[in-house]
Amino acid sequence: MDLGLWARLKAFQLIAHGSPGKFELRNVPDPVPGSDDVVVQVQSCGLNHIDLWAEAAGLPIPIQLPRTLGGEVAGRVLAVGSDVKNCHPGDEVAVQSNLFCGECEFCRRGDESLCLFGQLLGVNCDGGFAEKVLVPARTLIRLPQGVEFDASAALTLAGSTAMHMLTNRASVHHGDWVLVIGGASGVGSAAIQIAKQLGARVISTGSTEAKRSLAHHLGAEFVLDPANPQWPAEVRKITNRRGVDLVVEHVGGEVLVKCFDCLARGGTIVTCGATAGREVPFNLWPFFVKQHRLIGSYGRNRADLQATLEWAAAGKLKPAIDSVFPLDQIPAAFEKLRLRKVLGKILIEPFEPVSESD
Numbered sequence: 495m496d497l498g499l500w501a502r503l504k505a506f507q508l509i510a511h512g513s514p515g516k517f518e519l520r521n522v523p524d525p526v527p528g529s530d531d532v533v534v535q536v537q538s539c540g541l542n543h544i545d546l547w548a549e550a551a552g553l554p555i556p557i558q559l560p561r562t563l564g565g566e567v568a569g570r571v572l573a574v575g576s577d578v579k580n581c582h583p584g585d586e587v588a589v590q591s592n593l594f595c596g597e598c599e600f601c602r603r604g605d606e607s608l609c610l611f612g613q614l615l616g617v618n619c620d621g622g623f624a625e626k627v628l629v630p631a632r633t634l635i636r637l638p639q640g641v642e643f644d645a646s647a648a649l650t651l652a653g654s655t656a657m658h659m660l661t662n663r664a665s666v667h668h669g670d671w672v673l674v675i676g677g678a679s680g681v682g683s684a685a686i687q688i689a690k691q692l693g694a695r696v697i698s699t700g701s702t703e704a705k706r707s708l709a710h711h712l713g714a715e716f717v718l719d720p721a722n723p724q725w726p727a728e729v730r731k732i733t734n735r736r737g738v739d740l741v742v743e744h745v746g747g748e749v750l751v752k753c754f755d756c757l758a759r760g761g762t763i764v765t766c767g768a769t770a771g772r773e774v775p776f777n778l779w780p781f782f783v784k785q786h787r788l789i790g791s792y793g794r795n796r797a798d799l800q801a802t803l804e805w806a807a808a809g810k811l812k813p814a815i816d817s818v819f820p821l822d823q824i825p826a827a828f829e830k831l832r833l834r835k836v837l838g839k840i841l842i843e844p845f846e847p848v849s850e851s852d
């Protein structure tokens with residue numbers, strides 16, 4: 495038997511940056527866990543905007559090529575390092591994509607999203623668009639009963655981002671008006687459901703009829719078309735001129751500026767992502783006169799990921815899955831997300847792994 499052949503596995507790797515970038519299905523060495531690491535057999539991995547940025551070298555983080563992208567991993571533990579106590583081979587797990595040290599000031603108080611030594615799975619190190627992924631054991635959360643791999647891969651990055659925004663960085667009170675930008679996106683589709691569960695009345699936006707329909711279906715009472723430049727005025731009309739208490743914003747650029755026009759006095763915008771622009775003009779006068787808040791949100795804490803999966807198990811948070819692509823169709827999946835033709839999440843599923851007898 496040729497050990498060199500079966501000890502290798504398939505990974506779909508980015509080999510040159512671009513939009514589209516250049517990918518290649520490659521044989522890579524089988525990962526060997528260090529003492530605190532685990533090897534997870536990937537069952538499903540969500541595609542996110544961060545993958546498009548990594549593809550196009552659009553992140554303020556240098557990426558060493560070749561790189562296996564993909565941070566939203568659900569899978570089964572295959573092998574564990576000698577010091578790993580929290581999981582065993584065969585466990586079904588989700589991986590927290592913002593890898594954290596577990597020891598710094600922020601990690602010790604449960605704010606892993608603020609880790610001083612944080613790294614991004616699929617950016618700083620090889621991610622889940624592969625048959626197997628090597629991660630620190632502390633980043634795993636066991637899947638609760640009833641949460642399938644696909645549901646986990648559709649919720650653990652985008653859904654827990656929304657959970658962090660709505661329950662950690664900001665808060666929602668019963669009867670609040672919440673505006674969720676981009677209700678058919680990964681973050682938006684989860685944010686609508688979370689806000690609704692917390693007792694809010696939800697307004698959302700969607701650029702196509704299908705996206706607006708999905709946002710409605712997920713619980714938004716009103717869904718506006720952002721192509722209409724008057725959409726912030728519509729928000730004021732719906733709320734009887736008062737404006738909303740909270741905006742969940744993940745687009746940035748001009749959209750963020752317009753969100754201030756939708757805010758009630760004392761209202762809050764919580765923002766992440768900035769997919770449409772990272773620099774925005776900012777008028778301080780109405781900001782302090784109306785006592786607005788603008789809150790940054792990044793990634794998630796372990797508690798947010800745990801809550802996301804528990805909500806999924808309880809049926810309070812349902813994944814919105816657009817489509818599932820096999821590993822070798824990644825360029826088509828990236829193109830679909832790039833063209834914003836997506837309702838919910840795109841998932842990537844690896845081939846069946848090559849067995850020893852092959």
Ligand SMILES: [Zn+2]
Pocket residue numbers: 594595596597598599600601602606608609610611612
């Ligand atoms: Zn840390």
